[in-house]
Amino acid sequence: MRKRSQRLWLIGAAGLLVASGVALAATALKDTVAYFYSPSDLVEKNAAQAGRSARVGGLVEAGSVRRGEGAAVEFRITDGSHAAEVSFDGLLPDLFEEGQGIVAEGRFDGSGRLVAERVLAKHDENYMPREVYEALKEKAGAAAPASYEARPAGAPAT
Amino acid sequence: MIAEIGHLLAFLALASALAQSLIGLTSGGEPVRRLALVTSLTSIGAFGALIVSFVTLDFSLALVAGNSHSLKPMLYRVAGAWGNHEGSMLLWCVIMAGYGAAAALTMRTDALRDRALGVQGLLTAASLAYLVFASSPFTRLDPAPLDGGGLNPLLQDPALALHPPFLYLGYVGFSFVFSIAAAGLILGRIDRDWARRTRPWALAAWSFLSVGISLGAIWAYYELGWGGWWFWDPVENASFMPWLVGAALVHSLIVTQKRGGMSAWTAFLAVLAFCLSILGAFLVRSGVLTSVHAFAVDPERGLLLLAGLAAAGGGAFSLYAWRAPRLLAGPEFDPVSREGALVLNNLFLSVAAALVLFGTVLPLFGQAVGASMSIGEPYFQLTLAPMMGILFLFLPFAQGATWRRAEIAPMLPRLAAAAGLSLLAAGIAFGVYRESPWILPGVAIGAWIIAGALTDLSRRVSPGGWMRALGLSASVWGMTIAHVGLGLFVVGAAVETAARRDQTFVLSPGESAEMRGRTFRFDGVREIEGANYYATEARIVVTRDGVEEVMTPQKRFYPVAGTPTTEVAIRKTLGGDVYVALGDQVRETPGAWRVRISHHPLIDWVFGGAILIALGGFLSLASRRRRDVPVSAPEGAPASSVPDVQSGAEAPA
Numbered sequence: 001m002r003k004r005s006q007r008l009w010l011i012g013a014a015g016l017l018v019a020s021g022v023a024l025a026a027t028a029l030k031d032t033v034a035y036f037y038s039p040s041d042l043v044e045k046n047a048a049q050a051g052r053s054a055r056v057g058g059l060v061e062a063g064s065v066r067r068g069e070g071a072a073v074e075f076r077i078t079d080g081s082h083a084a085e086v087s088f089d090g091l092l093p094d095l096f097e098e099g100q101g102i103v104a105e106g107r108f109d110g111s112g113r114l115v116a117e118r119v120l121a122k123h124d125e126n127y128m129p130r131e132v133y134e135a136l137k138e139k140a141g142a143a144a145p146a147s148y149e150a151r152p153a154g155a156p157a158t
Numbered sequence: 159m160i161a162e163i164g165h166l167l168a169f170l171a172l173a174s175a176l177a178q179s180l181i182g183l184t185s186g187g188e189p190v191r192r193l194a195l196v197t198s199l200t201s202i203g204a205f206g207a208l209i210v211s212f213v214t215l216d217f218s219l220a221l222v223a224g225n226s227h228s229l230k231p232m233l234y235r236v237a238g239a240w241g242n243h244e245g246s247m248l249l250w251c252v253i254m255a256g257y258g259a260a261a262a263l264t265m266r267t268d269a270l271r272d273r274a275l276g277v278q279g280l281l282t283a284a285s286l287a288y289l290v291f292a293s294s295p296f297t298r299l300d301p302a303p304l305d306g307g308g309l310n311p312l313l314q315d316p317a318l319a320l321h322p323p324f325l326y327l328g329y330v331g332f333s334f335v336f337s338i339a340a341a342g343l344i345l346g347r348i349d350r351d352w353a354r355r356t357r358p359w360a361l362a363a364w365s366f367l368s369v370g371i372s373l374g375a376i377w378a379y380y381e382l383g384w385g386g387w388w389f390w391d392p393v394e395n396a397s398f399m400p401w402l403v404g405a406a407l408v409h410s411l412i413v414t415q416k417r418g419g420m421s422a423w424t425a426f427l428a429v430l431a432f433c434l435s436i437l438g439a440f441l442v443r444s445g446v447l448t449s450v451h452a453f454a455v456d457p458e459r460g461l462l463l464l465a466g467l468a469a470a471g472g473g474a475f476s477l478y479a480w481r482a483p484r485l486l487a488g489p490e491f492d493p494v495s496r497e498g499a500l501v502l503n504n505l506f507l508s509v510a511a512a513l514v515l516f517g518t519v520l521p522l523f524g525q526a527v528g529a530s531m532s533i534g535e536p537y538f539q540l541t542l543a544p545m546m547g548i549l550f551l552f553l554p555f556a557q558g559a560t561w562r563r564a565e566i567a568p569m570l571p572r573l574a575a576a577a578g579l580s581l582l583a584a585g586i587a588f589g590v591y592r593e594s595p596w597i598l599p600g601v602a603i604g605a606w607i608i609a610g611a612l613t614d615l616s617r618r619v620s621p622g623g624w625m626r627a628l629g630l631s632a633s634v635w636g637m638t639i640a641h642v643g644l645g646l647f648v649v650g651a652a653v654e655t656a657a658r659r660d661q662t663f664v665l666s667p668g669e670s671a672e673m674r675g676r677t678f679r680f681d682g683v684r685e686i687e688g689a690n691y692y693a694t695e696a697r698i699v700v701t702r703d704g705v706e707e708v709m710t711p712q713k714r715f716y717p718v719a720g721t722p723t724t725e726v727a728i729r730k731t732l733g734g735d736v737y738v739a740l741g742d743q744v745r746e747t748p749g750a751w752r753v754r755i756s757h758h759p760l761i762d763w764v765f766g767g768a769i770l771i772a773l774g775g776f777l778s779l780a781s782r783r784r785r786d787v788p789v790s791a792p793e794g795a796p797a798s799s800v801p802d803v804q805s806g807a808e809a810p811a
Binding site for chain 1: 490491493501502505506509512513516517520529530531532533534536537540541544545662663664713721722723724739741742744745746752754
């Protein structure tokens with residue numbers, strides 16, 4: 001009898017915890033997942049809705065970088081056919097430059113511009129943001145990254 | 159020549175590991191012990207050959223040519239040996255064989271040890287085969303280049319030179335935990351004696367993993383120039399999952415060792431921890447998470463690792479499914495008891511690990527169906543913070559609980575003081591940093607853990623006064639230090655995350671910026687030359703209460719690698735770090751630079767707490783060595799008659 005009640009509360013506690021874990025994951029996902037868009041996706045899918053969080057990737061359009069007050073900067077990300085407006089206020093990664101493949105993460109404002117919270121550039125010769133690579137359908141010619149050696153600038157190793 | 163010797167030794171190690179697994183799994187005894195030592199020595203020899211090639215800059219070796227350079231300082235020439243895929247795989251093999259040798263030298267001779275060495279030999283042989291056939295570090299280049307390509311400058315850092323060895327001592331350490339669990343399952347013996355002999359290995363692996371993860375976080379904090387120490391990057395999560403499962407394991411092993419309970423679950427965790435380590439290696443090495451084309455360029459490696467995971471995991475879990483139903487359940491216990499508390503600990507840690515796993519691999523599945531998504535920090539904070547928060551609320555009660563059946567009422571007066579202290583600490587922290595209400599629960603819970611751990615310690619020593627503290631076993635001290643470290647970490651992480659101040663200024667020479675009562679005057683930049691880099695160094699004078707200090711952040715350029723890096727300047731203060739990074743020059747205004755100034759309150763508590771957790775783990779390990787007497791647990795003995803070996807102060811009221 002006691003064995004049985006012990007098993008019951010064990011299963012009950014585990015079930016409760018797993019259920020709350022699933023509920024937590026579901027609510028957290030709904031609010032925080034950010035999908036990746038290329039500039040063309042934004043136009044085709046009309047995805048630049050105000051307040052939506054997203055990652056936008058492509059090449060920094062030549063001649064589009066405008067420095068503003070303080071650390072503010074605006075630029076366009078292009079994939080050859082369309083371009084997306086991005087604004088960012090902070091230190092850009094060391095390897096940010098025109099023509100460079102980058103990913104900007106943030107939320108869209110009312111005018112469809114991405115207000116970036118993070119800008120990731122490639123970290124070394126071996127790394128190009130995966131999504132940029134796919135979006136551009138180019139050959140990056142990179143070797144398999146060795147553990148911590150190749151990773152996005154905003155996402156370092158342990 | 160040296161490289162060829164190394165290559166030969168790697169093959170010899172493979173042969174020896176195969177023989178070790180054959181003999182270990184069938185008979186055992188002295189031959190398997192010797193073979194474990196031979197496997198280890200030959201692997202170390204191969205690794206030594208690789209290090210010598212790196213130190214002597216043998217550029218005819220493809221690996222050296224790709225990852226070293228004649229201008230590189232000596233420390234990084236050595237560290238370059240494992241700062242790449244092939245070399246780090248060799249390190250993996252060396253450590254795996256090393257754990258086998260350590261077991262051969264320290265464990266008493268019986269069937270459990272023999273089978274464990276056999277399984278370990280099998281794992282080592284698989285790793286070595288992967289090394290020599292799919293990623294050999296001893297490939298020659300013809301013709302040899304005159305100089306090498308250099309090591310990524312970001313990796314030229316002492317913390318990062320040591321980060322991989324410690325991480326691997328952790329990751330790979332779980333391989334022996336896996337082996338001894340498989341051996342126990344083969345023999346149908348997951349009992350108290352098994353747990354007593356498994357626990358040191360689990361503690362060692364988990365503590366090393368803690369050190370490795372901490373070193374990586376410290377490196378990210380000062381080397382990347384972002385000031386963050388944890389990014390919920392897939393590669394970080396890959397190390398965090400085995401850590402969580404390892405944490406659950408070192409707790410469930412206590413129940414199995416002391417009470418003979420939870421044996422099936424403990425064996426499950428022991429197998430799972432190493433499977434998650436291989437999964438981590440797969441996620442990192444295949445490139446499937448950071449860049450899908452890297453996977454396509456070398457599908458062989460990723461697929462081989464996946465096959466290894468399937469074989470190890472499939473084999474062990476089949477063994478588990480076969481044997482687990484026959485394992486004896488331990489004595490009964492009440493929900494409110496130390497066993498119950500440790501079950502709760504395990505449930506929470508396992509669900510946490512599952513949440514991390516879900517958030518890490520979901521983007522992979524999204525990718526497979528064509529929806530590219532990213533799951534970042536907010537997901538992990540929203541899911542893990544409540545999970546861990548609730549678990550930590552229970553912790554001081556768990557430490558006070560007795561085996562089998564505990565009374566909550568006697569704990570309440572003792573813990574009331576701890577609760578009062580934690581609320582006070584939260585109030586003080588909120589008074590100092592009014593940035594965010596999240597500081598309140600974070601600091602309260604962290605302080606509650608610390609006060610709870612100290613309350614428990616004082617209860618254990620109180621009958622005999624503080625002199626008794628010296629007589630407490632190392633495992634009690636280990637537990638107390640690890641829990642205090644955890645509390646410090648929680649307080650530090652809550653305050654640092656919520657009250658971090660971070661701002662980028664544009665400063666011309668002579669101009670000043672202000673942050674949290676400090677004035678930062680920019681005095682311009684100068685060019686300097688380092689060992690293998692050029693740097694632009696800014697001079698920034700920090701004034702607080704009339705006291706001046708000079709900080710010199712740099713922007714470095716490494717010509718060999720062709721990459722710039724940011725070298726931040728950090729000033730430690732009692733309340734936290736002042737952190738200055740030099741950005742880029744403002745083109746429109748000559749002489750003006752972007753300067754990022756941050757204040758990271760209590761950041762040392764984060765790292766210090768993590769190091770204390772590891773230290774606590776190592777201390778608990780030390781106590782095992784002292785009492786190497788087999789625990790003879792009569793099967794089916796009434797629970798109350800099983801003496802509590804460890805905690806002498808665990809006297810019934």
